[in-house]
Amino acid sequence: MASIFRRHAMISCAFVGLAAGPALAQLDGPPVTPNPALIASTKVDTKAIDGPWRDRSLSPERRADLILAQMTLDEKLIMLRGFSGGFIGGRSKDPLIGPMQRLTGNYVPGVPRLGIPALHASDAILGVSNGINGVAVRPGDEATAFPSAMAMTATFEPALVEAEGKAVAEEFRARGMNMVLGPGLNLARDARGGRNFEYLGGEDPLLAGILAAYSVKGVQSTGVMANLKHYVLHDQTADSGKVDAVLGDAALRESDLLAVEIAVKIGKPVSVMCAYHFTNGSRSCQHDYLNNKVLKGEWGWKGFILSDFGAVHDTLGAVLGGLDQESAWAFDRTMPHYAPQVLKAGLASGQIPQSRIDDMVRRILWAMLSTGVYDNPPEPGKIAAIDQPGHVALARKIATRAIVLLKNEGDLLPLAKSARSIAVIGGRADLGVLTGGGSSAVIPYGGILKPDGGGPFDNSPPANSDANGQPILPGGNFGGKGLYIPSSPLKAIAARAQSAKVRFDPGVDTKAAAELAKDAEIAVVFVNQVNAEGSDPETISLPGDQDRLVEAVAAANRHTIVVIQSGNPIAMPWVDKVPAILAAWYPGQQGGEAIADILFGDVNPSGRLPVTFPRSDAQQPRPHWPKAQVSYETPVPAPVPGAPKQLTEDQLAKRLVSDDGKGLAPAQTDKPTIAIDYNIEGSDVGYRWYARKKLDPLFAFGHGLGYTRFVYSNLRLSTASDGSVTARFVVRNVGKRSGADVPQIYVARRDGNGALRLAGWTKIDLDAGKSRAIELKLEPKILADFDESAHRFIIKEGSYDLRVSNSAAQPQLVDSFRTAQKQLDID
Known part of the structure; x- marks a missing residue:
């Protein structure tokens, strides 16, 4: 394996614009009273001092040791847990947080006295995200929406993936953000995984590892930290906190862990995010074998592990199990597991060694120093300097290089621009292109559309929030009926075929769609599969009556082309009835134009499938998703009688400390209720x-x-x-x-x-x-x-x-x- 790591080590192969006007003014307005449970302010000495650690000729390891030696215990502890900036009930008054930065996904205070910057992180699988599922937490802040990671994988081009990582990180820097929560890396063991569209590599460990490595290279070339996620075997997103992913060590090493190993050793990410689920009986964020023995020990990785939002369940288990930093702690069932007072109790009792605290901080410092975040921290207010046209062009190029021509009988494609009439049917092709849902959703240029919700999406935070300002989402997931980027394939097709009569039918009435197709020279049918974080489809079959729609149109017009917008493979019972099929994935910012580029031959299709398309669910290792056997939720302590509705952080922290205050309270019972046996296929994925x-x-x-x-x-x-x-x-x-x-x-x-x-x-x-x-x-x-x-x-x-x-x-x-x-x- 040395060859791959050494060879690639020598090769170097989200958001751009901010709308002016009232939305921007909101970000600069006076701070409001913050929720007392989420205050990020910490009493720190802001007067900077000089020392040998500022000598850039020294190694990052040496400089980290020098800084660590100067730090007080309080300064160390404030670096070990983060605050959610996205849905805080009011903006923090902390003067160290800028208006844009305080609205990021995760904020970790810095230590100005020693020049340690605060961390400002956000999701960035498809571009710099802004809120959840199209609900903007920075109103007016639009960005380049890149094609899905599955689409990027379909290019089979490390250089393009690297370029996308670099572009996203540049957009981060322009907002003063210094940590990209991406790339995503998990093998697609099941064609129904709701987050497969977020992950690079499809179903192969070599492809996944190399593409993720180059994404990391692109991000960190800009002086921004990358975060490889979700470690590891995070294949089911619905009920993921209840899932135990069961797989033998040899098979794990030859598949999912091999992908991570390649990415870590070639790309050198400075951070890794542990996931929600259990692996072989232990929670990911406190998995001693995976975190300590393999990642940090065997591979000699020097970076830090941070938790996914809500993935921490036990302070002591997490500290000793390798978790270095708790992210957005209020998502952890409103329990501040890594609050300074909690960690101090563990230190005082001897349950947590001081050496482990030092190791956690040293790893974070090393990450900052080795990427340039410490010496050259991003400054907000640089949005105007972003190469917006260049990034949009890159998104379009990735989309055209990712689209897969699955079938082309009789060379029906490319279409002649002299075509006399074209019927475009279904898939909301009149409005835009589909994108994935969840925390990765980007607010693109032109805004995001949710037509099934009644028009342009309401980009304001949800009215329903819990006692700590966290959004309450219907159904407990980020699914929904689909988010659309305003890049209309219908308009792009009409622009290419200027001499043709191009008409559209929404595909709701199958008979009407077939009538339109019958009168056209060419029929192009768009079919959509919505994938989103928190929701795994029951089947690879298309939802609704889309299969019946395709069959009706194909029966009416023998020159029917099907364009698939999906995050996963789909079943095609009509495959023998249509002459041409394109897999467009979620094609991003100019996806409509990219689809037209392929349809009319302006770009020769070159995408390749990064996942196998089964004939049906029956061909998969697990024809049906495993379900929970019993109702299970991690217990949350009952409110203290007479306590205020919103507890302070100190009141919440006391629940994690023993009654006598001399140690940590015993961890509550925490076990999975869904076991997914990946030993069925073992390392033979896809x-x-x-x-x-x-x-x-x-x-x-x-x-x-x-x-x-x-x-x-x-x-x-x-x-x-x-x-x-x-x-x-x-x-x-x-x-x-x-x-x-x-x-x-x-x-x-x-x-x-x-x-x-x-x-x-x-x-x-x-x-x-x-x-x-x-x-x-x-x-x-x-x-x-x-x-x-x-x-x-x-x-x-x-x-x-x-x-x-x-x-x-x-x-x-x-x-x-x-x-x-x-x-x-x-x-």
Whole structure:
């Protein structure tokens, strides 16, 4: 594995504008009385002093030690927990928090005396988020909405993912924010995962690890800290706090943990976010094995672990289990687990060692120093300097490189701009393009639309809040009926086909839609699948009557094209009845224009599927989602009789301290009620499962067509003295158009016990008639199995088949090689 880490280490491969007017003035208005339970102010000495720690020629490790030696206990403790800036019942009067910064997702006070800046963090999977599910907490603050992470993965282009990470981080800096809560990294073990659209990598650990690494590189190249999330196996978002993800160590090491390992060692993120769920019986944020032994110990990672909002359940368990910082503590059932007075009680009793507190602070300091956040902190008020046109163009480029042409019988696509009539049907194509819901939602330029809610979305905080200012969301999740970015595919299509009569039908009345399609030369049907944090669909089937709509239109017009907007694979019972299908994912800021670019051939499609499209739910390892067996919620202490409705932080903290005040109160019983057995597929996630079970999916991982054709030839394999294997071959564009191709290399042991594994890929652009020699070195850990007894990856002696392929199911060239048994070092 050393090869992949060293090689990529040498390669360097959300919000832009703020509306003027009353909305901006609100941010500069006088502060109001804050909720007493959420006051972020801390009495700190603001007079800065100089010292050797300001010497930039010293290593981040040395400087962190020097700062730590100067810190008081109080200064250390205020760095270990954060406050939610998003839905505070009133803005904090803390003079250290600017008006824009106090409205971020997570705020952690700094120590001005020693030059330690406060942390201002926000979600940033699709761009700098602003609130939850389109509910803006910074009214008027619009930004570049990038395509979904699933879409970015479909590009198979690390350089594009890196560019997106850099652009998002630049938009953070412009607002004075210094920490990006992203990228997201989790393997898509189930095609119904509600947050799959947020995660890079699809279903393959090599693809996921490398793309996440380059996202981190892009973010941290700007002097902003990245945060890799959600660690690890966070595949089900509904009831996630009740879920126990069960998977053996070897399988975990060869799949989800391998993806994280690659991302950590190549990208070097300075922070990681632990998740809500349990893994093999232990909560993620207090998982000694995953946090301390693997991430910090075995991999030698120097950064800090922070919690997802509401993921902390036990002070002592979290401190000793590796959690370095509690985020947005009011989400933790309104219990300030890392409040200074609580941690002091643990220190006084000896339950928490002082050395552990120092380690927590040292890791945070190292992160600030190694990224430049300490020496060159972002300054707010720089929004005008953002390259808004450049970022919007980047979003459009990513979308066009991500759209996957799944089917194109009879070369129906690209459409001729001289087409006489086009019927555009369904999917709210008249308004905009679909985007995912939840905490990742961005308020794009032009605002966000929620047509099923009655027009432009109300960008004000929800009226329903609990006693601590947190929003009460209907149904307990961030689902909803869909958020739309104002980039209308209908308008973009009409703009390209200026000589055509372009008409629209919403698709609500199937008969009317079919009548419109019957009278048109071309019919384009948009179908939508809404995915959102907190909600996992029961099935991959399209909701509503969309399948019936497609079949009716296809029966009326044999030139029917289906455009899918989704965060996941979908079932297509009509697949044999339509000649052309595009997977557009959630295409972002100029998604409508990007779809038109592909439909009319201005851009040759080059996206490849990062996930397998099953024929039905029955083909998945778990045809049905596991459900809770009993009703369960983490117990919250009953209110103290006679206490005020809103307790102060000190009153809340006392509940976590023993009655005698000399230690921490015993942790309350906390156990999962939903067990998801990932041992069914083990490390054979996605396409590996289909290969192992000899299943024929609807569309295979890596599949994607274009408007030209590529052939591979002259495959040669060589083995170096260190045992590493290199494949060399030639790619030729034999079509009549320029285009991009993604040759993929898969390997499998010949003994029948080795699953198919992606061992390398590249993406190249070639003009018609041109060819290029390709050289790809196989990654050793992809060939290896994790041996639990030896606690090492071991490449077994034997023969391996190697395939140079268009997809996991479509090899063009095949050869084989032998390997000697080899134990891989821990990098």
